[in-house]
Amino acid sequence: MTELERYELAEGPAYHFEVSRREFAKVLGGGLVMLLAAENARGQESGRGGGASETAPRDVAAWLHIGADGTVTAYTGKVEFGQDIRTSLTQAVAEELRAPLGTVRLVMGDTDLTPYDQGTFGSRTTPFMAAQLRTMAAAARGALVELAAAKWNVPASALDARDGQIVDTARGRALRFGELTQGQALVRTVPADAKPSATPPARWTIAGQAVPKVSAREIVTGRHRYTSDLTRPGLRHGKVLRPPAIGATLVSLDTSAAGGAGVSVVRDGDFVGVAAPTAGEAARAMERLKAQWKTTPQPSEGQIFEYLKKTPPEPRDGEGWNRGGQVSGSVPDAMAVAAVRLEHSYTVAYIAHAPLEPRAALAEWQDGKLTVWTGTQRPFGVRTELAEAFRLAEDKVRVIVPDTGSGYGGKHTGETAVEAARLARAAGRPVKLVWTREEEFAWAYFRPAGVIEVKSGARADGTLTAWEFHTYNCGSSGIRTPYEVANQVVEFHPARSPLRQGSYRALAATANHFARETHMDEVARAAGVEPLEMRRRNLKDARVRAVLDAAAERFGWPRAKAPGRGCGLAAGTEKGSYLATCAEVSVEPDGSVRVRRLVTAFECGAVVNPDHLRNQIEGAMVQGLGGALFEAVRFEDGLVLSDRFSRYRIPRFSDVPELDVVLVDRKDLPSAGAGETPLVCVAPAIGNAIFDATGIRLRSLPLIPSGIPAKPAS
């Protein structure tokens, strides 16, 4: 199991309650129901011959239903945010069931209908959920074969599943799945450790193909309803009063002018909000509230790196954090005899996820039960937040996640759901709350800022002998080096962040790769060894070497030197994926920088959908470009200054370089997730290319918020 990162915010619930078989039959109707036991389920009854048993498990990871009309419905607690897992998981189920893609439907992220799930993050859907759905679908195929065998009174081994049917080739007959499940009410359990004969990637026919996104037509016609598009009878529109600065507390509130027909005003502690028949009325009621706040001095961006280095978290918060790292050999001894000795500090700024759909929730109370539609990456976590906020049992709360307008790790929390539910309770009607862009920029959480201090020693030929790596605040993802170094100290130092911070696509792997791969370039330059050769010299890991070579080959490394142009590269591994990125930049006399070309070679085991994988990698490169070049949250004394798109620059069409993706498809290896990792090498590759072009070493992200600095950084 992948280690969770501290910023993933992923506590499980205290209890898992048993799901009765009767409930499944009730919810799903007749047909065949397959339940897949969760890995952590205790006291499982083992199934027959690795197939399915008749007992409902205590904890269920996923379930699947085949109706009398042959429709296959798979249920998973994962959610779709643009990473295309609705499509890739549908492909996985269709593949193993031998069912046409169009007959498979996926119900996702609904706490009443889908099994418990920690959340959609950490690139874990493909390695874990897809594997689980495959296991279950393969077992379902086995069950269907058994049903047909019993019906025809032939051995199961004589039968095949193909194109939604069980086929008896020898006798030239076939039964459709629906014909087999008709009139049945079968509930079968697949044990967590079942190993039914899942199809090896080399023999995939549906998975592994570039099928179009299953929801594409709904989206291009505008018919898909995101949370912010939903409505309910009697709907009210909500608005929440935000403090003037971080850390401000409410002193007094005068609501006398805010009332009006159908307008509800709520004050509950420091929470102040209104609900009104239209969004305009809600906004106008809000303007008539008179609030007094007390602010306290807060750190500003100019002091942030010093602040993070010298401000450890409260001891309580620091407990149980994975500080990452390892210690081997003796760094001081190795440093003492090293031919090349370097010591540098690197920084990364806070950046914003800026999902194009801001946080939104629609809450409705009915007979003591709360239903909330909201775009969150953790539907079950948000259910817990709601249950705690309103002192309800969890079965009195339902969270439904419509396919959402992206998140990138920024929508793990349920604040909008709680706010909408509080307003709905006061209004006695359903309330929809859509955060404004300004709220999303100022009151959501950020990718952590941080400082990384690196000390290294190498022999004259560039072979590393000492490596000391300290990361402050960013997090520990990607903190370990894939290069071979005998003497190492690697440590993560948590800090108390003045801004709210949390998950962000690839987490700290971006910051840690930036520091490491920039530093590697510095060692190579100091030793006078060509940067690609220097990396190869220190690298044993065959998978990193393979992507490094693949990227270099496609890029044409090394490129002939041209005036004003520079090339850089970076490599790494994170979350089971391996990658290398090469960048070419041009620097104009006025100091502006254009990234001309990015080549990323990526390997994540067996590829499930090559076109969607390419799309994810290209998108990650573009997102990485923003954080590399110009994205930074500006803040001053508790006030976020960069609170709209006109004040926070993110990549646009004209910023996009030529993008080239090399997929290294390893059909012999299990598939890893790929939605995050492809962005981690973008920043160091570009930074190294800028150095190649100018001789100026940039050690802070963003690299060039306003062009190349006039004086070289020391």
Add this chain to the structure above:
Amino acid sequence: MRPVTGWYNGLMALLELKINGASRRVEVHPECSLLSLLRDELDLTGAKYGCGEGQCGACTVLVDGRPTRSCVTKAAAVAGRDVATIEGLEQQGRLHPVQQAFIDTDALQCGYCTPGMIMEAVALLRRKPDPATPEVVRALEGHICRCGAYERIVRAVRQAAGAKSGA
């Protein structure tokens, strides 16, 4: 049709306009944006809220054929005009070539920016049936795709242009 833009109640404006070819009579607050009229009053939710300052393009619709940021356009300002939204693009179950090209090139991830991009591209291709890549980039520069599918979106628009002029 004569547009009606009378004030009454001292509070609400009454206006007539065409939406996707059909005449509509609606009552709106003078401060109400075109985006809010479409989404909240008429339940046409294809145009999206993304920023409220005309910076992201998610709310783009066509007013008399011109791409317009509906979030910074007052509803009352489009009285008597012809408003086209993404919902009106598909004809008798047939997708517009731009819509089809977005599917074919997988030019979307979360899809939230897609309706605005498509409307902008439809207007571009009407004015310029076969735009070169830099022209597509210039026309779409005011749109944000945070998922970063930019290269594919350009490809989709060029492909749609080819499908239209080549067919």
